[in-house]
Amino acid sequence: MRKKTCLSFVAIVMVVSTAFAVAQGRPQARALDPDAGISVILLGTGVPIPNPQRGTACTAVIAGDRVFLVDTGRNCVVTLDQAGIFDLDAIFYTHYHSDHFIGLGEILLNFGVAGIDRSIPVLGPPGAVEVVEGIIATYRLDLQYRITHHGEKFSEAVMNPTVTEHEPGVVLDEDGLKVTMFPVCHEPIEPAVGYRFEYRDRIVVISGDTRVCPDYAAGAEGADLLVSEAENAAMFNPGLALARAAGNTRQFEMIQEGMEYHAETLALAQMAQEAGVKKLALTHLFPSIPPTDAAEAAFIQGMSDYFDGPIIVGRDGMEVAP
Numbered sequence: 001m002r003k004k005t006c007l008s009f010v011a012i013v014m015v016v017s018t019a020f021a022v023a024q025g026r027p028q029a030r031a032l033d034p035d036a037g038i039s040v041i042l043l044g045t046g047v048p049i050p051n052p053q054r055g056t057a058c059t060a061v062i063a064g065d066r067v068f069l070v071d072t073g074r075n076c077v078v079t080l081d082q083a084g085i086f087d088l089d090a091i092f093y094t095h096y097h098s099d100h101f102i103g104l105g106e107i108l109l110n111f112g113v114a115g116i117d118r119s120i121p122v123l124g125p126p127g128a129v130e131v132v133e134g135i136i137a138t139y140r141l142d143l144q145y146r147i148t149h150h151g152e153k154f155s156e157a158v159m160n161p162t163v164t165e166h167e168p169g170v171v172l173d174e175d176g177l178k179v180t181m182f183p184v185c186h187e188p189i190e191p192a193v194g195y196r197f198e199y200r201d202r203i204v205v206i207s208g209d210t211r212v213c214p215d216y217a218a219g220a221e222g223a224d225l226l227v228s229e230a231e232n233a234a235m236f237n238p239g240l241a242l243a244r245a246a247g248n249t250r251q252f253e254m255i256q257e258g259m260e261y262h263a264e265t266l267a268l269a270q271m272a273q274e275a276g277v278k279k280l281a282l283t284h285l286f287p288s289i290p291p292t293d294a295a296e297a298a299f300i301q302g303m304s305d306y307f308d309g310p311i312i313v314g315r316d317g318m319e320v321a322p
């Protein structure tokens with residue numbers, strides 16, 4: 001009888017909260033299944049150049065009922081919200097180019113509004129403390145206002161994440177999930193890392209920002225799903241030629257410098273094949289193409305000459321399983 005009352009109460013709460021979410025046009029929380037495998041949601045597939053259809057670096061990794069974020073780029077609060085994710089087990093940073101961290105404050109604030117009342121762990125290579133403390137410092141007045149206004153209903157803890165800095169190696173090993181940080185090649189940016197998630201006989205690797213290099217290949221070895229940044233060099237050639245013809249050496253050199261530290265699509269396809277990767281999902285698309293079939297087909301042109309597995313061109317909000 002007591003159980004029945006309890007279930008009725010839960011049902012009423014669910015109906016009320018669903019009605020509340022619908023009334024506000026708010027997404028419902030994602031139902032997380034502890035028996036599910038591992039998958040990713042590409043929450044930001046763009047680069048710093050503004051593109052209304054692509055936020056910047058942000059990828060959710062879902063392992064059973066645990067949810068992690070790799071990087072917290074621009075607009076991630078929106079795509080994360082649309083995915084129905086209002087809490088996280090941890091956040092991992094790959095490096096400290098601002099397109100990889102600028103969305104952190106908004107994400108935490110949204111969690112605070114959603115009622116999350118605890119400090120979320122943030123892990124990254126050295127630099128994490130400086131970056132996260134800097135972002136949190138800009139929220140000091142905002143937090144003061146909200147607590148003055150809402151009292152304990154707004155969580156102070158959620159706006160104070162717990163930051164730890166790590167060297168490459170295993171950074172988390174808990175309940176069947178192992179996360180390993182590995183170095184990548186994004187020179188002159190140091191440190192720069194990727195992450196390897198191993199869960200229930202599946203390996204998912206998130207590249208971070210890197211050119212194709214032996215360290216990256218080692219980190220991606222045997223991945224069932226490699227979520228990789230990608231750059232299509234051929235698409236830049238007309239722009240480069242124009243800049244050169246116009247004598248715009250500043251623009252010419254900046255495009256060239258940008259191209260040097262990202263993963264060129266054909267080299268990436270070769271690397272993935274040699275590393276035994278089974279599936280590729282491309283993100284951090286450079287140039288920042290529109291999310292159309294034609295542009296995406298052009299972006300991956302030639303890759304299947306080198307890589308046998310499926311190649312997915314990411315769009316914001318897309319979910320991919322190994």
Ligand SMILES: [Zn+2]
Binds near residue numbers: 047057097100209284
């Ligand atoms: Zn980047």
Ligand SMILES: [Zn+2]
Binds near residue numbers: 095097186189209
């Ligand atoms: Zn970068």
